[in-house]
Amino acid sequence: MQRQIEGSQAIAQTVAMCRPGVVCAYPISPQTHIIEALGAMVKKGELEHCEYINVDSEMAAMSVAIGASAVGARAFTATSSQGLLYMIEAVYNAAGLGLPVVMTLANRAIGAPINIWNDHTDAMAVRDSGWVQLFAETNQEAVDLHILAFALAEELSVPVMVCVDGFILTHSIERVDMPEPEQVDQLVPPFEPRQVLDPDDPVSIGAMVGPEAFTEVRYLAQVRMHRALEVIPELAERNAEVLGRPATGLLHPYRIEDADVVVVAMGSVLGTIKDVADDLREEGVRVGVLGISCFRPFPVEQVREALAGAQRIVVVEKAFSIGYGGILSTDIAMAFTGQTVPIHTVVAGLGGRPVWAASLRKLFVEAHEGRLADTVYCDLNTGLVEAEIERMALRRRSGPPAENVLRDLATQTGRA
Amino acid sequence: MVSERTPVRFYQVGSFAVGNRLVALDQRSAQSDPERANSLTSGHRACAGCGEALGARYALDAAMRATHGQLVAVNATGCLEVFSTPYPETSWRIAWLHSLFANASSVATGVAAGLRAQGRSDVRVVAQGGDGGTADIGFGALSGMFERNDDVLYICYDNGGYMNTGVQRSSATPPAARTATTQAVGPHPGNVFGQGKDMPRIAMAHEIPYVATATVADLFDLESKVEKAMTFHGARFLHILVPCPLGWGSLSSDTIRLARLAHETGIFPVFEAEHGEVTSSLPIRRHTPVEEYLKLQKRFAHLFDKNGEVKDAETVAHLQALANRNIERYALLTEEPS
Numbered sequence: 001m002q003r004q005i006e007g008s009q010a011i012a013q014t015v016a017m018c019r020p021g022v023v024c025a026y027p028i029s030p031q032t033h034i035i036e037a038l039g040a041m042v043k044k045g046e047l048e049h050c051e052y053i054n055v056d057s058e059m060a061a062m063s064v065a066i067g068a069s070a071v072g073a074r075a076f077t078a079t080s081s082q083g084l085l086y087m088i089e090a091v092y093n094a095a096g097l098g099l100p101v102v103m104t105l106a107n108r109a110i111g112a113p114i115n116i117w118n119d120h121t122d123a124m125a126v127r128d129s130g131w132v133q134l135f136a137e138t139n140q141e142a143v144d145l146h147i148l149a150f151a152l153a154e155e156l157s158v159p160v161m162v163c164v165d166g167f168i169l170t171h172s173i174e175r176v177d178m179p180e181p182e183q184v185d186q187l188v189p190p191f192e193p194r195q196v197l198d199p200d201d202p203v204s205i206g207a208m209v210g211p212e213a214f215t216e217v218r219y220l221a222q223v224r225m226h227r228a229l230e231v232i233p234e235l236a237e238r239n240a241e242v243l244g245r246p247a248t249g250l251l252h253p254y255r256i257e258d259a260d261v262v263v264v265a266m267g268s269v270l271g272t273i274k275d276v277a278d279d280l281r282e283e284g285v286r287v288g289v290l291g292i293s294c295f296r297p298f299p300v301e302q303v304r305e306a307l308a309g310a311q312r313i314v315v316v317e318k319a320f321s322i323g324y325g326g327i328l329s330t331d332i333a334m335a336f337t338g339q340t341v342p343i344h345t346v347v348a349g350l351g352g353r354p355v356w357a358a359s360l361r362k363l364f365v366e367a368h369e370g371r372l373a374d375t376v377y378c379d380l381n382t383g384l385v386e387a388e389i390e391r392m393a394l395r396r397r398s399g400p401p402a403e404n405v406l407r408d409l410a411t412q413t414g415r416a
Numbered sequence: 417m418v419s420e421r422t423p424v425r426f427y428q429v430g431s432f433a434v435g436n437r438l439v440a441l442d443q444r445s446a447q448s449d450p451e452r453a454n455s456l457t458s459g460h461r462a463c464a465g466c467g468e469a470l471g472a473r474y475a476l477d478a479a480m481r482a483t484h485g486q487l488v489a490v491n492a493t494g495c496l497e498v499f500s501t502p503y504p505e506t507s508w509r510i511a512w513l514h515s516l517f518a519n520a521s522s523v524a525t526g527v528a529a530g531l532r533a534q535g536r537s538d539v540r541v542v543a544q545g546g547d548g549g550t551a552d553i554g555f556g557a558l559s560g561m562f563e564r565n566d567d568v569l570y571i572c573y574d575n576g577g578y579m580n581t582g583v584q585r586s587s588a589t590p591p592a593a594r595t596a597t598t599q600a601v602g603p604h605p606g607n608v609f610g611q612g613k614d615m616p617r618i619a620m621a622h623e624i625p626y627v628a629t630a631t632v633a634d635l636f637d638l639e640s641k642v643e644k645a646m647t648f649h650g651a652r653f654l655h656i657l658v659p660c661p662l663g664w665g666s667l668s669s670d671t672i673r674l675a676r677l678a679h680e681t682g683i684f685p686v687f688e689a690e691h692g693e694v695t696s697s698l699p700i701r702r703h704t705p706v707e708e709y710l711k712l713q714k715r716f717a718h719l720f721d722k723n724g725e726v727k728d729a730e731t732v733a734h735l736q737a738l739a740n741r742n743i744e745r746y747a748l749l750t751e752e753p754s
Contacts, residue, residue: 021533022526051529055522056560063519063557067490067526070513073533075526093515197511197527199486199539206491206514207501 003178007139007169008033010176011078011104011162014143016047017184018102018150021073021191024053024064028083029116030166031106035078058083062090062101069099070205072196074150077101080166081108081122088126091159095130095221097206098195100153102146103131106166107267107318109351113402117352118166120267120318123295124327130221132160132228133296134248135266139169139176141248145293147179148235148247150188155231156224157194163295165268167352183242187235225297232294250299252291253306255281259288261368262310264303264332266292269316269348269355276360285368292328304335312342314367316360316378318349325375342370348378384408453480453509455489460507461499465668467658467675468496468573471632472544475571475656476510478639482646483540488513488527492520492545492554495580496573518553520545521561524568532567540646541567547574547588551613562622565650569642572615572653575660583663587613590683591738592731593715595663600718609734616689619653623692626652630686632659633676637698641688657684665714677709682739685746697746706736 003010012034015023023042025035042052051068055061058079065075079087084105094101109115110122123133134149136142142164149160164170195205209217229250236249254274256262263273270291277287290306292299307313313336315329324330326345333343346363349355359379366372387408392398455476462469480487491497491514500507501514515523524543531539543561545554550572561568577595578584584597591609594600598607619627625648630638638656645652659666659674666674678684681704687697707726710716721727743749 022529024526049533049535051533053525053529053564055525056556056563059519060522060525060557060560063515063522064526064529066515066519067513067523067528068530068533069526070523071488071527071530071534071536071539073530075530089516090519097515197488197513199488199511202509202511204501204506204508204512204514207506208498210502 001178001180003176004173005139005176005178006033006171006173007142007164008171009037010139010143010178011146011164011170012037012041013178014146014184015076015102015104016041017179017181018076018147018188019047019074020050020076022051022053022064022068022075024055024061024075024077026055026058026061026079026083028058028080030108030118030170031078031080031083031104033170034104034106038076058087059090062087062094062103065101065103066090066094066097066099069094069101069193070097070195070197072191072193074154074191075101076103078104078106080106081110081116084122085110085125088129091126091131092129094159098157098221098224099159100157100191100193101159102149102153103159103161104146105161105163106170107163108166115351116166118168118318119350119352120163123161123163124319124321126161127296127327130158130225131296132158132225132294133163134160134294135163135292136165136169137248137252137268137270137291137293139164139172139174141293142169143176143178144239144243144247147184147187148232148239151235152228152231154191154193156227158221158224158228163267168268177243177245179243186242187239228297229294229299229302248293250294250302251306252293254289254291256288256290256306257309258286259309260286260311261314261364262288262290262307262312263314263316263364264290264292264307264328265316266295266328267318269318272355272357273316273360276357276364279357280361280364285365287364287368295328298331300335303332307332307336307341310341312344312367312370314344314346314364314372316346316348316355320345320347344372345375346378347375353379381409381412383412453477453485455480455508455510456500457507457509459505461502462495463662463668465659465661465671466495466499467632467660467671468546468575469499470671471573471638471656471658472496474632474635474638475544475642475654476542478642479540479542479569479646480510482643486539487511488531488539488541490515490520490524490527490541490543492543492549493517494546494549496544496546498580517549519557520549520554521558521568521570524570525561525564525566528567540569542569542571544571544573546580547572547576547615548578548586550574551587551615559618559622562619562624562651562653565624567649567651569645569652569654572655573658574615574655575658575663577660577663579660579663588615590735592719592735594718595715605718606715616653616655616687619655620689620692622651624651624653625649625691627689628653628687629655629657629684631657631675631679631684633672633679634686634698637686644688663715665717666712670712674709674712677704677712680704681706681709682743682748683709683735685742685748687746694746697748699750700743700748703749706739707732710735
């Protein structure tokens with residue numbers, strides 16, 4: 001049914017249709033609306049056989065999910081940013097134990113400086129944890145990916161994280177074709193765990209493993225993740241059949257076939273990028289777009305195939321590795337080992353900075369003309385940066401950089 | 417070779433020792449009952465004289481009895497987890513889950529919630545950890561579990577330090593005790609005299625249904641407290657003193673003696689509380705001065721001279737005052753000391 005609905009509400013209602021047994025909640029912006037909505041559904045009795053636990057921290061949230069999953073209950077939680085970092089030990093643990101927890105990550109920047117707005121730094125911090133990481137471009141995709149996430153997690157016994165851009169998606173009201181409960185029941189069968197704590201058939205879960213078998217246990221996690229690259233397209237196809245609309249799998253290419261420049265990105269920024277690509281094509285610049293829906297496991301083969309005809313690749317990223325550069329770009333470059341296709345990194349949208357079509361357009365044209373630098377920080381206010389660099393050179397006690405930059409910004413904009 | 421003057425005897429016939437498997441069935445102690453769960457079975461890698469292995473075995477077997485075997489145990493990282501599990505020799509014969517150091521109580525909450533969601537109200541949950549996992553790194557999570565009154569019995573095996581990592585100080589390390597991070601050097605050797613972290617009383621402040629303490633010197637008392645705890649629903653806390661020969665610098669054969677002395681000196685009060693109020697305490701039968709407890713442990717060796725006489729009278733008096741405070745608070749001396 002077509003609904004005009006906030007992203008968080010759509011996600012919460014979809015999660016409810018997936019019939020979780022345990023939902024654990026600890027508030028952090030911009031994830032709050034999702035857990036609030038689920039709490040209300042449990043309290044009203046709309047979501048039956050579900051325990052809603054208000055926990056004392058994100059570490060507890062993931063830990064409760066681990067315990068619930070280990071006894072065979074479908075477990076869900078949601079977090080963002082600092083919350084993800086606070087639970088990171090348990091995030092790795094859920095993956096290491098092979099427990100199919102599903103978590104929504106409402107993507108948000110990591111402090112300091114503290115910032116509640118959107119970028120992808122939080123997701124990147126756990127990219128090596130053993131969780132499947134799916135990125136939604138729209139709220140429709142967020143809904144569909146949550147259905148896929150539960151089915152995938154339980155099929156492979158791996159935890160799955162659905163990444164949705166904080167505020168941009170979570171707080172946006174847009175049209176979403178909401179699934180019917182019967183459709184979701186068809187797509188997410190009852191949870192049949194591969195391992196379960198059963199007093200009548202006792203097992204030890206979480207035993208210590210030494211050097212003699214640690215590599216093998218880790219390798220098996222890699223095997224499960226690779227298997228996800230086969231299972232995700234199958235599940236996406238089934239989603240498409242049952243839901244009657246195109247469903248998201250590993251990648252979504254857009255006008256890529258004859259493109260000279262292909263722009264690669266993840267999440268909601270793809271919408272703007274596609275608009276820019278359309279505009280440039282009207283002017284004869286052949287730009288295509290490749291959206292990465294599945295970031296972990298990284299679909300190397302599929303990416304290589306999709307980008308086979310590209311003369312030049314521009315990766316737009318909402319995060320970067322401080323001291324190095326693009327993170328997704330590095331993965332793309334690895335897929336192109338031995339080839340000479342130039343790969344550029346555009347770091348954009350950090351801490352909620354709008355990614356303007358005009359800014360992207362300028363960069364894509366530069367790329368097309370072979371003038372784009374290897375790594376570009378989109379819309380960087382160079383005046384602010386230079387002033388602080390100069391200050392640091394002049395004085396040992398130059399002060400807190402964030403405060404200095406804000407003061408300079410006020411001067412720059414005439415608000416001092 | 418057995419000396420002719422030493423008659424060959426069945427092992428500890430008539431005692432309550434763990435063995436007794438050589439005597440007739442009807443003469444065997446409760447500990448060698450073939451019906452016993454043996455939740456933590458033999459073959460694990462605990463040190464000789466480990467108080468925690470003994471405490472855990474008794475606590476979990478009692479919990480298994482009380483729940484007719486319908487039990488799931490969650491373990492924090494620590495000695496108990498490490499010595500019991502290296503693959504493929506798990507010593508756990510019960511459904512057992514280890515996640516992390518800081519989160520045993522939260523994981524147990526999840527286990528209880530997951531079982532409830534599936535209508536398995538018959539299965540009960542125990543969480544367990546050492547004093548570091550309880551009073552330090554897992555403290556916030558435990559307080560959260562208490563505050564929500566989740567249906568979990570949390571058992572703390574308190575040996576007064578991080579013994580698994582090589583005997584470092586925890587917030588449960590007694591004042592003046594030597595550890596690898598509170599060395600017996602300088603003007604104030606050993607651990608500082610702080611306010612301590614009195615876990616049972618902190619648990620009581622949450623007004624949870626049941627809080628109790630026990631030692632491995634009185635296993636019947638320990639078992640009965642576990643069984644009693646399982647008659648309650650909601651959050652329960654059992655704090656068990658478990659001497660650690662490695663960390664305390666004591667003889668393996670002194671584990672039970674030290675646990676008993678901890679009680680009889682008043683250093684470790686043994687009591688029960690319901691909904692925040694003390695309901696009973698185990699009286700001291702032979703009141704003993706604290707130095708009798710201290711001098712058996714190398715971690716307090718700097719308080720004594722070579723002849724075993726008190727060298728640092730001020731510190732010993734300070735420790736005695738702490739014990740006296742416990743005796744007064746829990747009315748541990750109801751009769752004249754014998």
